Structures are given as structure tokens and as C-alpha cells.
Amino acid sequence: MAKRRSNQEWQTILESYESSNITQRAFCEQNRLNLSTFHAKRQLFASKEQNVTAGFVRAEVVERTTKCQSSQTPTANMTLLVNDVELSIPQGTPAAYLAELIGALS
Structure with missing residues (x-):
């Protein structure tokens, strides 16, 4: 049975991968991770980051004549x-x- 990891654990794993300078396949083999699960989690976290940075900002309309x-x-x-x-x-x-x-x- 596969080990269930928290979002914090996946965040740590993904940060470790980013600093590893190896392929996803090699990283997954070294860390005993399922490649498709790794890829899905990586996409999920990337889309969450985009949503955070692409959010709304408060704007104020100032009329100047x-x-x-x-x-x-x-x-x-x-x-x-x-x-x-x-x-x-x-x-x-x-x-x-x-x-x-x-x-x-x-």
C-alpha cells in the first residue's frame, strides 16, 4: 500500500527535487516515489502558486482634475x-x- 503524504511533506519533496538537478524519473527512483503521482502533485502545487500570485489586488480610484x-x-x-x-x-x-x-x- 502506498504511503499517504501531507501537503507539507509534498512541498518538502518538491523543493528537494528542484534543488537536485536530476530528472524526475531519477529523483522518483531514488526516493521510491510513483512518477505519475509525483508529476500530478508537482502540477497541483504549480497551479496553486499561480492562483496565489494571480489573485485580486485592492485598487482605489482617485479622480484628479x-x-x-x-x-x-x-x-x-x-x-x-x-x-x-x-x-x-x-x-x-x-x-x-x-x-x-x-x-x-x-
Whole structure:
């Protein structure tokens, strides 16, 4: 009858395999493990790791509005195309505001 191992025991076995630098077959033979069981446990633990790292993270939506008022009467508009978004901006718009706007659209 096969020995039943806990998840902690399998975790230790899998860590030992990862540091062994030998094939799965050779490792299983040395440690008297069933190769198909070893492979199944290895896949199971790998999928559990992916689920842990691919989980949800808490996000917070922050709304920030920036206003730009120009004291000069614009004589013409300039048009910028950023990431398939066309912007029509009055000439004389401060460069810092444009940089912030383009950064927000990127």
C-alpha cells in the first residue's frame, strides 16, 4: 500500500527535487516515489502558486482634475495625436500641462 503524504511533506519533496538537478524519473527512483503521482502533485502545487500570485489586488480610484486657464486669447489650435486620441489644444497651453495630459493618456 502506498504511503499517504501531507501537503507539507509534498512541498518538502518538491523543493528537494528542484534543488537536485536530476530528472524526475531519477529523483522518483531514488526516493521510491510513483512518477505519475509525483508529476500530478508537482502540477497541483504549480497551479496553486499561480492562483496565489494571480489573485485580486485592492485598487482605489482617485479622480484628479487639472484646470488650465490661459490669459491670452488663442490665435489657433494645435492638434496632437496620442495613442489614437486626437487632442485639439489652444496654442500657448503650458508645456507642463501638456506633459501631464499626455502622461495620463499613455
